[in-house]
Amino acid sequence: MLIDALDWTGHSGFRLRARDATIYIDPYRVESGPPADLILITHGHYDHFSPQDVERLRHERTRLVAPAAVAERVEGNVTSIAPGEAVEPDEARGVFVAAVAAYNTSKRDPEGNLFHPREAGWVGYDLNVRGERLYHAGDTDVIPEMDSVTGVDLALLPVSGTYVMTAAEAVEAARRIQPRMAVPMHWGANIGTDEDAAVFAAKAPVEVRIMKRSA
Numbered sequence: 001m002l003i004d005a006l007d008w009t010g011h012s013g014f015r016l017r018a019r020d021a022t023i024y025i026d027p028y029r030v031e032s033g034p035p036a037d038l039i040l041i042t043h044g045h046y047d048h049f050s051p052q053d054v055e056r057l058r059h060e061r062t063r064l065v066a067p068a069a070v071a072e073r074v075e076g077n078v079t080s081i082a083p084g085e086a087v088e089p090d091e092a093r094g095v096f097v098a099a100v101a102a103y104n105t106s107k108r109d110p111e112g113n114l115f116h117p118r119e120a121g122w123v124g125y126d127l128n129v130r131g132e133r134l135y136h137a138g139d140t141d142v143i144p145e146m147d148s149v150t151g152v153d154l155a156l157l158p159v160s161g162t163y164v165m166t167a168a169e170a171v172e173a174a175r176r177i178q179p180r181m182a183v184p185m186h187w188g189a190n191i192g193t194d195e196d197a198a199v200f201a202a203k204a205p206v207e208v209r210i211m212k213r214s215a
Contacts, residue, residue: 002132002154003181007214009033011047011189014136014156015214018129019094025125025136025156027053029189033214035059038095041066042102042138043122044073047190065097067121082121083145096128101145102138107163115163116140126152135179139164139186142173155179159200160192167199174204181207188213 124138
């Protein structure tokens, strides 16, 4: 199962051992771990795109996939991706990678601007690993584009509120997506609490695993 090959590295960061590849999603303050074969970045905010972590995890064959605004800031083996686009398996170490839109509909700064506007082109990811699918929602509210990942095996959903879904909204996302299992993220570091994760786990209509941070 995908959950058995997954480590939570904190906040919205995960490490996935897939086939012969090590995949990182939004690595941020990763203390240790094997080098990355593939790095997926959802958007350019500092707690999701950390150039220091990217450089620490990269080697000469590492591929990085990210929205254009991030990809243009990185040299080397980089692929730009936008919502609705995909990276073929031979370009992503045997893992099919599709980008799903990620944006806010209600989370705004004091000036009234959305923290994650739709027009920015930021993403979540739908990964297919040997027929099992993992959805990393990125920083988002509940949005219609989530319908494209209905029935995934594993959904990683933000729960902290303020910039992303609240725990209650993440429950609605889980109801909409109906994954076999869901994991709360975007809590326990910069923002979000144990209670956010616990509320989501108690109310979600699917099986939930609250992960402990791995090194």
